[in-house]
Amino acid sequence: MFKRIAVLGALVLASLCPVLAAQAKYPARPVVLISPYQAGGTTETFARLIIDDVGTLLGQPIVIEQKPGAAGTIGARIVATSAADGYTLLANTSQHVMYDGMLTRLPFDPMKDFRPVGVLGSAPIILVTGRDSAYRSFEDVLAAGKTKTVTFASGAQGSLPHLTGERVAIQANLKMTHIPFSGTAPALTNVIGGHVDLLYSTAASVMQQIRGGQLRALAVSTKERMKELPDVPTIAEMGLPGFDVTAWYGVWAPKDTPAEVVDAFNKAMREASSTPAAHKRMEALSVTPNDMTADQFSQFAESERRTWLDVIKRANIQPVN
Structure with a gap:
């Protein structure tokens, strides 16, 4: 009987091996x-x-x-x-x-x-504005946001670019209003057209327009400057120490x-x-x-x-x- 049980056990184990291996x-x-x-x-x-x-x-x-x-x-x-x-x-x-x-x-x-x-x-997330915008630098945004409401766009409510803008407003004590869009493309159109002051966006979504001169980059969100935009300052070095967002x-x-x-x-x-x-x-x-x-x-x-x-x-x- 014990021999039969042992044989059955061996057969069961053998049948399970392919399953276990898989x-x-x-x-x-x-x-x-x-x-x-x-x-x-x-x-x-x-x-x-x-x-x-x-x-x-x-x-x-x-x-x-x-x-x-x-x-x-x-x-x-x-x-x-x-x-x-x-x-x-x-x-x-x-x-x-x-x-x-x-x-x-x-x-x-x-x-x-x-x-x-x-x-x-x-x-990185880049803060950009239209080519014809009055905002020539991040300092201009900081100065304006102290005295009047500045609008900024993002590709979606609750997205990281949106919340990056909110974080800047909180840390710098600025008056800023978020304008959400259904995607980065319509947000870009409105900022380039001057209907919204600023746009926070991932680098991949705006580099083409920056290189083409349609957008002006004002600041980047990471602790170090971007190799592709060496003349664009970080938000941290422009008065918000420790700011680092990716x-x-x-x-x-x-x-x-x-x-x-x-x-x-x-x-x-x-x-x-x-x-x-x-x-x-x-x-x-x-x-x-x-x-x-x-x-x-x-x-x-x-x-x-x-x-x-x-x-x-x-x-x-x-x-x-």
Whole structure:
């Protein structure tokens, strides 16, 4: 009888071995990376800088799918409710960590229902104005904002460029009114046309217009000047010491995704970001590569969340439905 049990046990174990091996090998099939915005947007652009190389390193293609709507929450919800196996991931802007400060009816918890995987890259935010604007420098903006209301645009309510403008207004005690647009393109049109005074935007979205002379760059948000714009000062050096903001784009997995799966994808992201070819692609868009581990990204995301929820509170921005 004991011999029969031993034989049966061996047969069961043998039958499970292929299953266990398949589970251990990740990925065994293509991975879907959901971008919760329209095709061709900045999130997809950041992802495409390295994602093909990530797929090559992992041995499976990474397929980007757009699931836009509701400030990115439709796509995020799809990932939050997907199987926690690493085959459905989310690429999102830094707005992800502050969703619950901007929206009252979230179908998920932006931190508890997701597991941080890695950062695709980061970029400065640039303060620009139209070519014919009266604002010739950041000092002009500071002086004007003390005595009158200055308008500034961004591509979306609650976006990092929007909150960067709010943070400047708070720290410098300026009178500023935010004018949100549905995307950077209409915001650009209105600033170039002189209908709105200023625009805060990621570098990739405005460098072409700066180089073409349609926009004038007044300041950059990072602690160091941009190599591409060496004559444009940082906000910190113009009277707001310690000011340092970067727009970052991260990859997130469902909350119960195994650590080994997260680490495998993160490792491939960091390796893909470190190649000369990737650096060349990123440099063309003023993007900085990132080599955070998943644990480091988790700590960074929590820190960013605290910072920007505080800005939302101090700016008296009310969440919407």
